[in-house]
Amino acid sequence: MGFDRPMTDALLLDPPTQASLIRAVAEQRDRDAFGRLFRYFAPRVKAYLLRLGSDDGAAEEIAQEAMVTVWRKAGTFDPSQASVSTWVFTIARNKRIDGLRRTRRPELDPEDPALRPEAGPAADRLFDASQRDERLRQALKLLPEEQAEVVRLAFFEDKAHAAIADETDLPLGTVKSRLRLALTRLRRALAAEGIDQV
């Protein structure tokens, strides 16, 4: 039950729509827009927390807290810096840490006048945040499975995965070099796509 039906609709929430919904929340405090964002992101945020080992109750609670933050901070979302998915990911990640620590977490302030060089659309950046996401998505698909797996583990490791890695008995050096290869490939994909655009 629950979100069976709305989920179908939510699956079709493409990045430009997500960004316009965030804008509607920020500028008009639009509850319908928020509802659509909620149906798309809250179940994914909860899934992220479950992957990291939270029990169902804690995952639900943190997912709800994260969505409250999405509402409250919608006005600080900057589409030139991050896609909505990336922004929500950082909120969920930070909420999870807050929950574990009950302490503050250092956060980069994109408007900080001390940023060097000053923030703003980087002159050499050839694509915006949602284009970057799309290229990353494609590049992740093209990674050899063994490399894609260590990237996923880096973000979503839980006890189960550590156990799997222990079982497979992969030498640490192998895992580390796979991760380096993956990062190099992802960066190269971003750079190459950028050059194609020129």
Add this chain to the structure above:
Amino acid sequence: MMMSKHSAPDELILAHATGWLNEPLSLLVETHAALNEESRERLHEMEAIGGVLLDELEPAALREDALDAVLNRIDDAALHDAADGEPDALAAPARPRGVPRDGLELPATLRRYVGEDVSALNWRPLMRGVSEAEIEVGDGGRARLMRIEAGTMVPRHSHRGQEATLVLSGAYRDGELVFAPGDVQLADPEVDHRPQAIGDTPCLCLVVTDAPLRLTGPVGRLLNPFIKL
């Protein structure tokens, strides 16, 4: 003498992006990212990977009343803000305006920990020309500001634990390497070093030590930037 930038390694930035660093090292990475555009870009790229992976997760069912519960919390928070006289809950986090009292241009991330005047912190001398002030941080590890007067050389030393240093102002030399604002130096117990403040101004650094990294399992250890392979 090398003048190249000393950026944080991928492992350290990735450990921060994925949420596996403790608070003192997170503070160091965020402050470094504010001062080093290339590292900031790497951090944003890694967070974008997190966003893409979040998108692709199989959604988990929420409680049926979850959206209503969240809307109620939003309403309660709005009432609370109105009662507190807060103009707008949307406002960006408080950021000190204008020139800070100590005249130093430090990233806002760090300012939230050290306040508007670093000279007002509880400084204690370590030796002639070197003093330190503890910064209150949450879980694990220890963070401090260290101030080395211009020209002072810290005697050769090694560390009992691991140490990460971020230059905030001024510069120091360690052997052939020069560390300028935004630069990071990682040292483990085997590293034997003797930094010397260079230039005309004192060198101010953020130093994180003895941080037991909250990292477990093969992938966790993999993200530990101090483990060399």
